[in-house]
Amino acid sequence: MGIPMRQAVRVGAYLLRQKLARREKFALTLELEPLFACNLACAGCGKIQHPADVLKQRMPVEQAIAAVEECGAPVVSIAGGEPLMHPEIDVLVAELVRRKKFVYLCTNALLLPRKIDRFRPSPYFAWAVHIDGLAKRHDASVCKKGVFAQAVDNIREVQRRGFRVTTNSTFFTSDTPQSVIEVLDYLNNDLKVDRMMLSPAYAYDKAPDQDHFLGVTETRELFRKVFAEGRRRRWRFNHSPLFLDFLEGRVDFRCTAWAIPSYSLYGWQRPCYLMSDGYASSYHELLEDTDWSAYGRGRDPRCANCMAHCGYEPTAVLATVGSLRESLRALRS
Secondary structure, three states: OOOOHHHHHHHHHHHHHHHHOOOOOOOOEEEEOOOOOOOOOOOOOOHHHOOHHHHOOOOOHHHHHHHHHHHOOOEEEEOOOOHHHOOOHHHHHHHHHHOOOEEEEEEOOOOHHHHHHHOOOOOOEEEEEEOOOOHHHHHHHHOOOOHHHHHHHHHHHHHHOOOEEEEEEEEOOOOOHHHHHHHHHHHHHHOOOOEEEEEEOOOOOOOOOOOOOOOHHHHHHHHHHHHHHHHHHHOOEOOOHHHHHHHOOOOOOOOOHHHOOEEEOOEEEEEEOOEEEEEEOOHHHHHHHOOHHHOOOOOOHHHOOOOOHHHHHHHHHHHHHOOHHHHHHHHHO
């Protein structure tokens, strides 16, 4: 159920080094956005609401690599926008893999047939395909018919070529426990993706649709029902067991958004990629000049309904490595 063993070992060693160095704050995963442009206009995402001149910009590979090396995160999630619209995205991925970073390229998969020949399978690389539900539900989420079918066909092709494939699913108030169970069963059993990631939708202020974001109570109720009857054990998740506990309300955590920083065309975003309280020119500046105690549920009203992975997955990971019992539980999973 947890992350791949190679990645778990490398991340565990990285966390041990941070502990021995007595660092309180450090990057675990870098959310890298080398562009904001996208070939879809999803109702729950507001990236393409940026000004036209910004949407035309593409981050130079050298700048992206410098950000990765500066923060030192062992895992890099390349998002956007649609990263496959970047003309040198294959070069960026190859450079990160050469540095043995674990790279997840987030994509809606529509451009894969045109770009797949530029990539090579690697244990350090995985596609992270956006799938929010089965055909009708997913097409409604991305506001375009036929996208689910194209994405599934393209996933099957990259699997045939030997690539690792993960999926990333965001759930809204329009989802039911049964609809979530059905898509997870399909991805896990029929499509047989390597790992699945999931997240409750957060009220991103640029999103066109502001009416279907889940609150904390709704999120916990949804995932309690989804995970009931031992169903969690039959799915391959790319999450720590404690984060899944968190989603269904069995444990609660403080936000540690500094561990999944967001770097984009604007710089290092404060405090996370879902909120924009300005930008820092370096990761060090982000850590030192951000009042982290002001963010999180119970502190900032904008965080009241947030249970997003960018703030709480790293807390769950830190809690796991800090507990022998939870470490053994994660290894067993």
